[in-house]
Amino acid sequence: MAEKLTPREKGFSEWYVDLVQKAKLADYSDVKGCMVIRPNGYALWENIQRTMDKMFKDTGVKNAYFPLLIPESFLKKEAEHVEGFNPQLAVVTHAGGQKLEEPYVIRPTSETIINRSFSKWIQSYRDLPLLVNQWANVMRWEMRTRLFLRTTEFLWQEGHTCHETEADAEERTLQMLEVYRTFAEDYMAMPVLPGRKSESEKFAGALRTYSIEAMMQDKKALQAGTSHNLGQNFAKAFDTTFQGRDGKVHYVWQTSWGSSTRLIGGLILTHSDDAGLVVPPKIAATHVVIIPIAGKATDAEKTQVMEKSHALAADLRKAGLGVVVDDDETKGPGFKYNEHELIGTCLRIELGPKDLAKGSCVMVRRDLRQKEFVSLDEAAAKAQTMLDQMQKDLFQKAKAFRDSHTFEVNSYEELKARAEDGFLLAHWDGDPKTEARIKEETGLTTRCRPFSLKQEPGKCVMTGNPSQGRIVFSKAY
Amino acid sequence: MAEKLTPREKGFSEWYVDLVQKAKLADYSDVKGCMVIRPNGYALWENIQRTMDKMFKDTGVKNAYFPLLIPESFLKKEAEHVEGFNPQLAVVTHAGGQKLEEPYVIRPTSETIINRSFSKWIQSYRDLPLLVNQWANVMRWEMRTRLFLRTTEFLWQEGHTCHETEADAEERTLQMLEVYRTFAEDYMAMPVLPGRKSESEKFAGALRTYSIEAMMQDKKALQAGTSHNLGQNFAKAFDTTFQGRDGKVHYVWQTSWGSSTRLIGGLILTHSDDAGLVVPPKIAATHVVIIPIAGKATDAEKTQVMEKSHALAADLRKAGLGVVVDDDETKGPGFKYNEHELIGTCLRIELGPKDLAKGSCVMVRRDLRQKEFVSLDEAAAKAQTMLDQMQKDLFQKAKAFRDSHTFEVNSYEELKARAEDGFLLAHWDGDPKTEARIKEETGLTTRCRPFSLKQEPGKCVMTGNPSQGRIVFSKAY
Structure with a gap:
């Protein structure tokens, strides 16, 4: 007999860990917070990779590879960026039997080292747009880890693009978010809300961050992909410039966008049941x-x-x-x-x-x-025919689940009472302090301001201050 | 005008570096010995990967992913292994803002950490053979580096398999060597000699190492892939055992085999000319x-x-x-x-x-x-038709070049005189000391004892001691 899983009703977290291990998707390792992705799990990643990679290339993106190690000084060049990532870094201090003059960090993300190359490669507007993607491992030292969902090392893709104008960068940022939405919904059968993140939830160093947010079976949110308009922040830090059509030198406008092995966690938490894994046919290795x-x-x-x-x-x-x-x-x-x-x-x-x-x-x-x-x-x-129908049904079922667990909430009492109920659409005054207080008191975070949600003025559920429109609050992975 | 390359006649090394950089295949980085693989170069790697990956899977191998970091103590469990790799390690001593209790090394290869998993996954002979491959980055701190050919970080695949018997492991070792030979000759149009490495040239921790050796245009050898019969060395170090058909507990017999982005260097050095890169159509992204x-x-x-x-x-x-x-x-x-x-x-x-x-x-x-x-x-x-013919012609041309630069050599004088001339087939007494002395005095290393070379007894060119048969000596990358 195949080993039984803890039923979801008895313990959702235990069910998840049981499933990941007994279905031989992944395993813990002896390295703190790092997982081993077993063949059954890696086959899912290969299908995710293959599909996404083609979608990226269809938009003109080409793959490249940049060093794993980043000189510590590079990270410090963009102030917000280093502040955001510093606590999570793994540091190489010795190599080849000697102490290094300058330590290297293992990339937590590659904006800095990639900009160093971009600044050499780009001379003129003729070199733009520059559209590059990297499939790689990255490392962020996490305190609490969970197989696939949050691990110290994970596999991901990170796209990095350079443009002539701010408008071009914004267009690309939204284009790649739409690629993620299409992939999540049409392949993973995982309905998502694309929208803009709040200031405090944005990427360290970005101008604006957008994400796709999915709802798992326990009604928690999972951020399944992010796309950042970096403005000229990294360009200024690394002097990434080009000679424009006007003959003058300008900083490039940049984007970056990423998705990771976390998607496998999302896949499991969206579709699977007490008997085990359920995979949408378009992502399955064995149909x-x-x-x-x-x-x-x-x-x-x-x-x-x-x-x-x-x-x-x-x-x-x-x-x-x-x-x-x-x-x-x-x-x-x-x-x-x-x-x-x-x-x-x-x-x-x-x-x-x-x-x-x-x-x-x-x-x-x-x-x-x-x-x-x-x-x-x-x-x-x-x-x-049955597989085609299964693909459609999985999406519809997940969408119906999400829609039936999405509520408009009009008071702070209601927000607290419904904290575990799913996606809560509530007015918020836009102040990071209010957001932090709500998070502390309820465990709810702002997920995103979905494009599909019409923005109409109202009053913040906590402070009563004016609000531009509702945002999604939810417990989250 | 496209920038001109240094002609090969004037400086073969300069020509190579010129080509790699001007054809935008790869670039130096600010991280010691690490390269940036640019889109033109990465496209070659993607084609190599796609083709090889299918060949591996056709033999029953599945992909997986193991942690980048390895606890230092793991490496020390296999004595020869740690001795071989210790001088080349990059070490993580700090993470998450704290000093680590035990340092981690960045994988130079993954036999140790993979055996830790294997020892948990394998219980019975029914779990064998276990056939796993990993596409990953690895790091070996090198003193002298050269784009693609020898870099501190490189991309590669490493296959790791476990078997019931020594014979099964040997069969798999040779099977994968044959996959490499087929790939090198039929896709890269790069003729190779498959054969066994000497004791001093074998992988640190292996019982026997086999390789495929190619000849570059400057008549130097390039080791383009290796396959190791690991015996039970790592199994004993990590207690990787199984219950056999006889009901008793046995150590598994293992193999590992690898090839890397070095192949791109081999591709360039085999076919390219003073005008730039020449790519066999089966590997080319743009035909x-x-x-x-x-x-x-x-x-x-x-x-x-x-x-x-x-x-x-x-x-x-x-x-x-x-x-x-x-x-x-x-x-x-x-x-x-x-x-x-x-x-x-x-x-x-x-x-x-x-x-x-x-x-x-x-x-x-x-x-x-x-x-x-x-x-x-x-x-x-x-x-x-022209592309098909080009694929064939490139192989024939490279093979004719190699064959016309392969010589039987019957005295030490002759060996020294012909040191730069290509592959020298000479008798050697099998003593690592003789091998070391020849290397020191002539710069020649033993490449492999090719399967195609009939082994007949003779006398060592240096010592005059009995020899079992000729081995290939050559300058090498």
Whole structure:
């Protein structure tokens, strides 16, 4: 029997950790806060990477690679940036058997070292826009870590672009946010609110930060991607300039945008259930498992079942699906059902001698866990239809969940009372002090001011001061 | 005009550095010995990665990811291993604003930290073979560095496998070496000698190391991939055991194998010329550049040339080729020819009004740099044929070069005299002291004992002691 998970009702956090470990997605390591991403988990990351990478390239972005280590002095060149990241740095002080003259930090993000290169590469407006992305590991020393969601080392992509004008930079910032939204919703089946972060929640060194915010099954928010308009802050710190069309020297306008292995945490927390992982077909590595049921069959029947199973697998693979035939005779069908529900195979096909005699098979969608009898002639086409429908249903289910846990809140009492209930749309006076007090008293943080939320004036739920419009408050990962 | 490179005759090293920088493949950074891989260089790495990754997966290997940092104590568990890597380590002593109780080293390779996981994951022979690969950055503090060929940080893949028996491990070691050979020869068009390394050249902690050795244009050897039979050395150090079919507990037998961004250096040094980069089509990101020549043409002619250029590009893209149409009117054709020769676009197509009137175009293979007139109707098919032929020719040319610079050498005088001439096949008594003395006196190192070289007894060129067979001596990168 596959090991049972703690049910979500009994302990949501325990369920999550159980699932990640028992489905062999990731494991703790002996390095503080660092995880090992196991093959089942890494396969999800590979599919995320492949899809996103193509989306980036379709907008003209090219990949590059910059050093892991950053001279400590680089980080100090942008005042807000160093203040934001300083407490989280891992520092290399010795190398090659000697003490270093200047320590290096392991990149927590690469704006500084990348600007050093940009300042050499860019001369003229003809070199702009410069659109670069890096897939890399980064390190932020965290006190409290959780597999995938917050780890000291994580894998991510960081895009960095340079532009002639502020408008061009803003356009690119929003374009990449839209790429993240599309990816989250169309591939991960994870509905998100794109919007602008508050001043205190923005990236250290940015002019403006935008994010996509998703709601997990425990009604907490997960920031699933961020896009920053950096203005000229880093350009000024690193003298990244260009000769403009007017013949004069200008600082470039920049953006950066990132998403990480945290997305895998979001995927799990959005769709999975007490039986294990549920993966949207567009992100899954294995779409179909075929389980031949031949325990009590005659040898002739067994041969027939095996042959048909492999023939069906071949048909499904031709359609571009990832398929395994689980013909391990040392394990019974029940064990296999549980195992594939645990690791999140999207669709299960059961095929025994009786099915074969009737020319049919049994199909079970991972999310519904209901048997459906399907004619063998139509099996390949039906599998594809069921997977398409599963992709849509997962999104709709998650969206319905989010929408039914999103509330307008009009008083501080109500905000406190509903603190655990989901996304709370409330007026706030825009003052970081008010925001900090609300966070301290309720545990709620501002997530973003969603583009979809019409901004109308009102009064701050805490201070009664004028508010420009509602913002989303929520507990968050 | 594209900037001219130092000709190879005048200074091979200068030519290499010129090429890497002017073709925008890589750049120096402010971090000692670390490089920035620019988009042109990274695109080559992406193609290498994509191809190799598929080859690995076809043998049953799955990708995973392990921590960047390794507790210092882990490295010390395998005596030879720590001795080999200790001088090259970068050490993290502080993190999160505090001094660490135990320092971490940045991985120089991951056998130790991976074994820590393996020892938890493996219980029974049913868990074997375990076949894992990691694409990652690693760091080895080097004194003398050279872009791509030897850098403090580099990108690589490291495969790690566990097996039930010594024979299984040896089989896997050789299987992966054969994957490297196939990749080097069939994709990189770089002929290699697969063979076994000497004791002193083997991986620190391995039982046996095998490598593929290529010859560069300056007749020096480049080790382009290594595959190690680790025996039970790391298994014993980390207690990586399994319950065998006999019910008893055994240590696993392991392999590891790696190749890196060094391959890009090998690619350049094998095929490129004084005009710039030459890339085998199977590794190239851009196969064809179409250059419309319409400087002195009428508007009507210009429109026709542009339309035909883009139509031809569409045809070529349909055939799966990477195509750019260089229609930048601020630059002349001569500039574009030089530029695309510098960055290594495989095939150039020139198309002007006169060509169009004749229903033809001009095609120039990057390696041959000779014009060929081709009917426009046949252009798409011809481009494919020319690229296929180029792939074959590059391999044959490199192989002919290597073969004509490989010599049997029968005395120490001869070995010294021919030290710069290429691969020298000489008898050696197998004593590491003899090997060290030869290295000191001649600068020659043993590269490998190639499988293709029949081992027949003889006398060591230096000591006159008995030799089991010839080994390849060469200067090396």
